[in-house]
Amino acid sequence: MAEVVILGAGIGGVPMAYEMKEELRKEDNLTVISNNSYFQFTPSNPWAAVGWRSKKDITxxxxxxxxxxxxx
Ligand SMILES: Cc1cc2nc3c(=O)[nH]c(=O)nc-3n(C[C@H](O)[C@H](O)[C@H](O)COP(=O)(O)OP(=O)(O)OC[C@H]3O[C@@H](n4cnc5c(N)ncnc54)[C@H](O)[C@@H]3O)c2cc1C
Structure with a gap:
């Protein structure tokens, strides 16, 4: 059994988690650790800053x- 940990749940970490899950066996554990409980689409931050999107739209x-x- 393998214990795999991914640090960070951003643009790198989330796709890595999805792809890693596909590669692992049923008995392996995959854990994502982040300091936020949400994913935020960083490239859209400026739209939130100028009010074109709300935080809810990009998280x-x-x-x-x-x-x-x-x-x-
Ligand atoms: C305004 C803007 C526009 C952009 N536009 C584009 C674009 O069009 N195309 C493009 O390819 N790239 C773009 N980028 C760059 C892209 O957003 C970054 O390259 C990408 O987000 C980096 O991914 P990452 O996973 O390394 O970091 P992030 O996406 O920042 O993820 C880091 C994760 O780690 C977590 N974390 C941080 N510190 C800790 C800690 N101490 N403990 C636990 N977790 C932690 C964070 O909460 C976050 O979930 C843009 C960036 C900005 C700011």
Whole structure:
């Protein structure tokens, strides 16, 4: 059994988690650690700053998404 940990849940970490999950065996554990509970699409930050998007538009709550994919 392998314990795989990905640090950071940003543009690098989230796709890495999805792709890593595909590569692992059923008995392996995959955990993503981040200081935020959400994914934020960084390139859209300026749109939030000028009011063209709200924070809700550019963030995704990670817990339900990760749980659905079997990622801790
Ligand atoms: C305004 C803007 C526009 C951009 N436009 C583009 C574009 O059009 N195309 C493009 O390719 N790139 C673009 N980029 C660059 C792109 O956003 C970055 O290259 C990319 O976000 C880097 O990904 P990352 O996973 O390394 O870091 P991030 O996406 O920043 O993710 C880092 C993650 O680590 C977490 N973290 C940080 N510190 C800790 C800690 N101490 N403990 C736990 N977790 C931690 C953060 O919460 C975050 O989840 C843009 C950047 C900006 C600012």
């Amino acid at each position: 995704i709550d990670l817990a339900p998404v990760m749980k659905k994919k079997g990622i801790n």
